[in-house]
Amino acid sequence: MGEIDPDRAHPARIYDYLLGGACNFEPDRVLAERILEVMPGAAEAARVNRAFLRRAVRYCADQGIQQFLDLGSGIPTVGNVHETAPGSRVAYIDNDPIAVAHSEIELADTPTAEAVLGDLCDPDGVLDAEPVRRLIKPDEPVAVLMVAVLHFIPEPYDALARYVAAMPSGSYLALTHGTVDTKPPSSGDVINLYENSGSSVAPRSREEVAALCDGLAIVEPGVVWTPEWHPDAPLTADPRDAMAYAVVARKP
Ligand SMILES: C[S@@+](CC[C@H](N)C(=O)[O-])C[C@H]1O[C@@H](n2cnc3c(N)ncnc32)[C@H](O)[C@@H]1O
Numbered sequence: 001m002g003e004i005d006p007d008r009a010h011p012a013r014i015y016d017y018l019l020g021g022a023c024n025f026e027p028d029r030v031l032a033e034r035i036l037e038v039m040p041g042a043a044e045a046a047r048v049n050r051a052f053l054r055r056a057v058r059y060c061a062d063q064g065i066q067q068f069l070d071l072g073s074g075i076p077t078v079g080n081v082h083e084t085a086p087g088s089r090v091a092y093i094d095n096d097p098i099a100v101a102h103s104e105i106e107l108a109d110t111p112t113a114e115a116v117l118g119d120l121c122d123p124d125g126v127l128d129a130e131p132v133r134r135l136i137k138p139d140e141p142v143a144v145l146m147v148a149v150l151h152f153i154p155e156p157y158d159a160l161a162r163y164v165a166a167m168p169s170g171s172y173l174a175l176t177h178g179t180v181d182t183k184p185p186s187s188g189d190v191i192n193l194y195e196n197s198g199s200s201v202a203p204r205s206r207e208e209v210a211a212l213c214d215g216l217a218i219v220e221p222g223v224v225w226t227p228e229w230h231p232d233a234p235l236t237a238d239p240r241d242a243m244a245y246a247v248v249a250r251k252p
Contacts, residue, residue, distance in 0.1 A: 004097050009197040011152055012096035016075040018046040023075045023102050027197070034193055038186040041241050048242045049176050052226045053147045054079040056174040056248055059230060060143040061085040063250075065172060067135065067142045069163075071120040072149025075099045076106040081145070082113040089135040093118045093126055120146070121153060123162035141170035141251075148244065150212065151178035152194075154202040164215055167251050173216055174248045176226050177209045182240045209245045216249035223247045 006025045013028035014035070020043075024032070035042050057068065066088045068081045073092035082090045090113040092103050103115030114131035126132060136142055144163050150156050164173065180187045180203045191201045204212075210223045221228065225239035229246040 010096055010098070011194070011199055012074050012094060012099040015046055015148070016077065018043045019050060019077050021075060021077055023098060031193055031197055035190055038189040038193075039184070041243070042190070044237075045242050045244065048226050049148050049244060050077065050079060051232075052176055052229055052246050053081070053145070053174075054084050055230050055232065056145070056147070056246070057081050057084040057143070059248060060172050060174065061088065063172070064170075065141055065143045067137065067140060068145060069093070069126075069132070069136055069142055070145040070147075071126070071163075072146060072152075073099065073103065073115070074148075075102050080106070082107070082110055087112070089113065091116060091129075091132045091135045093120060093129075093132075095119045120149065121156065121159045123159045123166070127163075127166055138166065139168055141168055141172070143172040143174060146173070146175040148176050148178070150175060151202055151204065151244075152199055154200050156212075160212060164251065169251055171251045172219075172248055173213060173251075174246075175209075175212065176244045176246045177212070178203045178244045179205060179209070180243075181205055182243070184243060187243075206245055209247060213247060213249040216251050218247055218249045 009027040009031035013024035014032045017024040017029050017032040068090045070081050070092045073094050092115040100115045100117045107113045116129045116131050118126045194201045206223050223245050226242040226244045226246040227235050227239040
């Protein structure tokens with residue numbers, strides 16, 4: 001973490017390319033195009049994921065949440081958390097220095113939000129970071145967002161437990177998570193492409209995603225395909241095309 005290696009494709013910049021962004025290098029674009037060759041729905045899946053983030057943030061804000069810890073926040077794009085929940089306090093955490101540098105530029109005029117370079121697998125480092133301590137009040141309910149990030153982490157369990165332990169009652173965890181439950185024929189190719197570029201990939205089943213919320217009360221409609229989570233409009237495509245589950249859970 002902390003070093004920019006423009007010769008290696010990185011999930012933050014691959015995702016940015018899939019979303020039509022410009023914060024990516026040649027290796028990111030090459031890998032993203034190879035992913036699109038074997039899985040043409042990957043760009044739409046990225047947009048669907050991003051749309052969930054906005055719905056989940058709105059939901060949490062409607063429940064009275066005024067502070068957000070966005071872990072694996074990525075490169076700023078349409079519908080960042082501080083824009084979707086204006087007036088809230090937001091700490092953006094990512095382990096990609098490019099994502100953090102772009103977030104710092106985006107947030108230059110927003111004193112209530114800050115970007116921090118950090119590894120979500122180091123919860124003490126994240127929670128002790130000065131901007132996090134300044135923005136996130138430990139005794140006030142918080143929404144912890146882990147959107148499209150845990151499938152890059154084979155062993156997130158201890159870190160997750162630490163974040164959940166730090167969340168006061170009334171806090172929320174919101175996440176999306178890639179899966180191969182529908183056995184998409186090209187999923188093995190996509191996993192190989194990521195792994196050959198140095199990223200770990202850990203798709204999880206619906207039950208495994210539910211287990212990530214152990215100790216929390218999963219809110220309706222449960223662990224569902226991402227487009228099915230409180231959709232803004234009737235669905236027009238097969239929700240399984242998202243290749244990811246979404247869930248929001250509340251700490252009792
Ligand atoms: C697919 S993007 C998702 C971005 C954003 N959460 C969203 O859903 O729009 C995954 C992000 O997680 C970040 N990431 C991956 N592993 C991480 C880790 N261990 N700690 C912090 N960020 C991580 C990547 O750099 C990338 O920006």
